[in-house]
Amino acid sequence: MAVYYPKPLARLVSEFEKLPGIGPKSAQRLAFYIMRLPEEETRALADALTTIKASIKFCRICHNYSEGEICDICTDPRRDHTLLCVVAEPRDLIAVEKTGEFKGVYHVLQGVISPLDGIGPDKLRIKDLQQRVAEGDPRVEEVILATNPTVEGDTTSMYVAGLLKPLGVKVTRIAHGMPVGGDLDYADQATLIQAYEYRREL
Amino acid sequence: MPAYSATAIVLQRRHFSETDNILTLYSPEIGRFSAIAKGARKPISRLSGATELLTCTRFGLASGKSLEIVTQVEVLESFPALRHELPRLAHGLYLADLLNHSVEDHAPSPELFELLRSGLRQLETLSPPELAARWFEVQLLGDLGYAPNLFECSICRAPVPGEFAREERFALSITQGGVLCPVHARPETNEDHSALGTGALRLLQTLEALGLGGSAALAALPAAGPRSLDQARLALRRSLRVHLERDMKSLEFLDSLRNSV
Numbered sequence A: 001m002a003v004y005y006p007k008p009l010a011r012l013v014s015e016f017e018k019l020p021g022i023g024p025k026s027a028q029r030l031a032f033y034i035m036r037l038p039e040e041e042t043r044a045l046a047d048a049l050t051t052i053k054a055s056i057k058f059c060r061i062c063h064n065y066s067e068g069e070i071c072d073i074c075t076d077p078r079r080d081h082t083l084l085c086v087v088a089e090p091r092d093l094i095a096v097e098k099t100g101e102f103k104g105v106y107h108v109l110q111g112v113i114s115p116l117d118g119i120g121p122d123k124l125r126i127k128d129l130q131q132r133v134a135e136g137d138p139r140v141e142e143v144i145l146a147t148n149p150t151v152e153g154d155t156t157s158m159y160v161a162g163l164l165k166p167l168g169v170k171v172t173r174i175a176h177g178m179p180v181g182g183d184l185d186y187a188d189q190a191t192l193i194q195a196y197e198y199r200r201e202l
Numbered sequence B: 001m002p003a004y005s006a007t008a009i010v011l012q013r014r015h016f017s018e019t020d021n022i023l024t025l026y027s028p029e030i031g032r033f034s035a036i037a038k039g040a041r042k043p044i045s046r047l048s049g050a051t052e053l054l055t056c057t058r059f060g061l062a063s064g065k066s067l068e069i070v071t072q073v074e075v076l077e078s079f080p081a082l083r084h085e086l087p088r089l090a091h092g093l094y095l096a097d098l099l100n101h102s103v104e105d106h107a108p109s110p111e112l113f114e115l116l117r118s119g120l121r122q123l124e125t126l127s128p129p130e131l132a133a134r135w136f137e138v139q140l141l142g143d144l145g146y147a148p149n150l151f152e153c154s155i156c157r158a159p160v161p162g163e164f165a166r167e168e169r170f171a172l173s174i175t176q177g178g179v180l181c182p183v184h185a186r187p188e189t190n191e192d193h194s195a196l197g198t199g200a201l202r203l204l205q206t207l208e209a210l211g212l213g214g215s216a217a218l219a220a221l222p223a224a225g226p227r228s229l230d231q232a233r234l235a236l237r238r239s240l241r242v243h244l245e246r247d248m249k250s251l252e253f254l255d256s257l258r259n260s261v
Helices: A007-017 A024-036 A039-055 A090-099 A126-135 A151-167 A189-197 B080-084 B086-100 B110-125 B130-143 B198-210 B215-220 B226-244 B249-260
Strands: A080-087 A104-108 A142-145 A170-173 B003-016 B020-027 B031-037 B056-063 B068-077 B170-173 B178-180 B193-196
Touching (some): A080 A090, A090 A104, A104 A126, A142 A151, A151 A170, B020 B110, B068 B110, B086 B110, B086 B130, B110 B215, B130 B198, B130 B215, B170 B198, B193 B226
Parallel strands (some): A080 A142
Antiparallel strands (some): B170 B193
16 A cells, blocks of 8 residues: 555555445545545544544443533433333434434443353443442333344343343333335244234234 | 355354344354355345344355355244243353354364254253253264263273262363263362262263254253252363363353353
């Protein structure tokens, strides 16, 4: 790479290549785009990158990204604090928020239990969740586990449910099965089994 | 890009790029190999269910430059009961982890494939599920050529438990390649000796005698006590650790579950 680019440009291309979903071609395109940007726009981008690490932290209550100690959702009095949705990652929280249907609060686990990768409950925010449900004010009445319908998601949900049920809280999990717009003919056996299992009366 | 098909169980799955997964598969015809399932993480992907961990699938494959490419899938068995009980699922992942780290790429063994498939089937219903894991471990050690001699003392050749049945002080020695009678067993002082009571010894003997095809008989075995199950577990774990030169990552989670009960 160094043969083709001046050193600073090579460094920028190489930094872009580290980003998820960015290959050498895309990294080169982004670097050349930035080279053509006006000075002030380049500075604004650099400033955004350097300040994000300093100003964004994890909410002390739900462990979602937050600008302050406590995030906007946790401080919002209009949200139902008796209803707690547990998600694996901040991006899952955003996906639920985008539906506009959920009015409760969240808890972000910062990952899922993945025994094959050596990721156990101790590496996640599960103890904080247990404490939050046990000592919450107002008291949490229902915990909705919104983990992916994967082996890791199932493992995490079963583990968390096992910890929370003895605390006397209602624990539910989001339904899974056929996707909206899906086709029965193309659904696999595993998906259909789950769809039947989680069917509901009309 | 030649196309072909193979039956395989998904041992490992890693995210790759935005929507792809790289799978580690074990097939009776090919052995362990890796394949990429493109778009498998998209919500309406046809591949997602069939490429989930611990699923036995008939794969349509095309040979790529460095990885095989999954082109078609048909789920053969998804072992759904595993996903209802945490200990069953955790043991299922352990079996996959163990097989994944016991074999080389492209070294097919229909026996090992059947061992995994039978182990997962037994895990769905067997109580306690760890009995299926112990059977799997004993049979795996045998298939890898590390079967311990369980029926006579590896030092004095006395039949065990035999006349020592009431003494409860046997051991499994890795360096001696088998069980030791109470005269030679020193589990308190010798790190190589894993303590076994008569119950644990008889359990290991029974599990070995069942053979690779004997998993169906597991449900009919007389119930083993928690002490016997624990001793068998620790002895087999030590044996596998020495022979495979590593501990399985999935054991950490199994241990944490055991400790939390």
